[in-house]
Amino acid sequence: SQKIEQNSEALNIQEGKTATLTCNYTNYSPAYLQWYRQDPGRGPVFLLLIRENEKEKRKERLKVTFDTTLKQSLFHITASQPADSATYLCALQADSSYKLIFGSGTRLLVRP
Amino acid sequence: ETGVTQTPRHLVMGMTNKKSLKCEQHLGHNAMYWYKQSAKKPLELMFVYNFKEQTENNSVPSRFSPECPNSSHLFLHLHTLQPEDSALYLCASSQGQGGEGGELFFGEGSRLTVL
Numbered sequence: 001s002q003k004i005e006q007n008s009e010a011l012n013i014q015e016g017k018t019a020t021l022t023c024n025y026t027n028y029s030p031a032y033l034q035w036y037r038q039d040p041g042r043g044p045v046f047l048l049l050i051r052e053n054e055k056e057k058r059k060e061r062l063k064v065t066f067d068t069t070l071k072q073s074l075f076h077i078t079a080s081q082p083a084d085s086a087t088y089l090c091a092l093q094a095d096s097s098y099k100l101i102f103g104s105g106t107r108l109l110v111r112p
Numbered sequence: 113e114t115g116v117t118q119t120p121r122h123l124v125m126g127m128t129n130k131k132s133l134k135c136e137q138h139l140g141h142n143a144m145y146w147y148k149q150s151a152k153k154p155l156e157l158m159f160v161y162n163f164k165e166q167t168e169n170n171s172v173p174s175r176f177s178p179e180c181p182n183s184s185h186l187f188l189h190l191h192t193l194q195p196e197d198s199a200l201y202l203c204a205s206s207q208g209q210g211g212e213g214g215e216l217f218f219g220e221g222s223r224l225t226v227l
Contacts, residue, residue, distance in 0.1 A: 043202050043218030102155040
């Protein structure tokens with residue numbers, strides 16, 4: 001069955017460092033991969049989308065990579081700030097499908 | 113403000129009650145979704161509507177009944193729920209289905225507790 005794995009343990013880093021979050025998947029061939037941020041008690045907020053034929057995408061301090069051979073996406077936040085503390089969700093989508101399959105998310109804690 | 117409004121934000125109901133969750137999107141999107149988020153579990157897709165037609169029912173029990181009267185409004189009618197149905201119910205909308213334009217805009221969710 002399709003499986004998306006995100007590190008269930010919280011990532012705890014010092015302010016100013018680069019945070020790197022991992023999303024691995026099996027038994028799936030996504031055409032698109034999305035990353036969302038979710039704060040406690042709030043709905044997820046869309047951050048970035050990357051296509052299967054794109055290796056990397058950037059938006060301000062955010063960078064996403066997508067390796068379809070390794071079946072992995074990495075999500076980087078450079079110069080991290082305490083305000084970046086949240087849970088980050090990856091989600092995969094097949095070509096031309098409305099079904100977005102989510103991972104469980106990884107909680108990021110940025111210490112001042 | 114995400115452009116997707118959900119009410120109520122919190123709901124407590126007994127197993128014999130009937131209640132409804134409401135979602136309204138002000139983004140002019142064509143697709144609307146209900147997701148369930150339980151503690152320590154990934155978001156689970158429940159229903160999808162595209163141009164107010166249901167296009168997906170992800171094997172959801174009949175005690176959950178969706179209604180989409182138009183592209184801007186989505187309801188989830190709740191009847192004889194179980195305690196394990198307690199969760200955060202999230203509504204979302206998207207411009208398209210899939211790919212760029214398929215990113216979801218979520219509401220803040222309705223926290224449901226079933227006693």
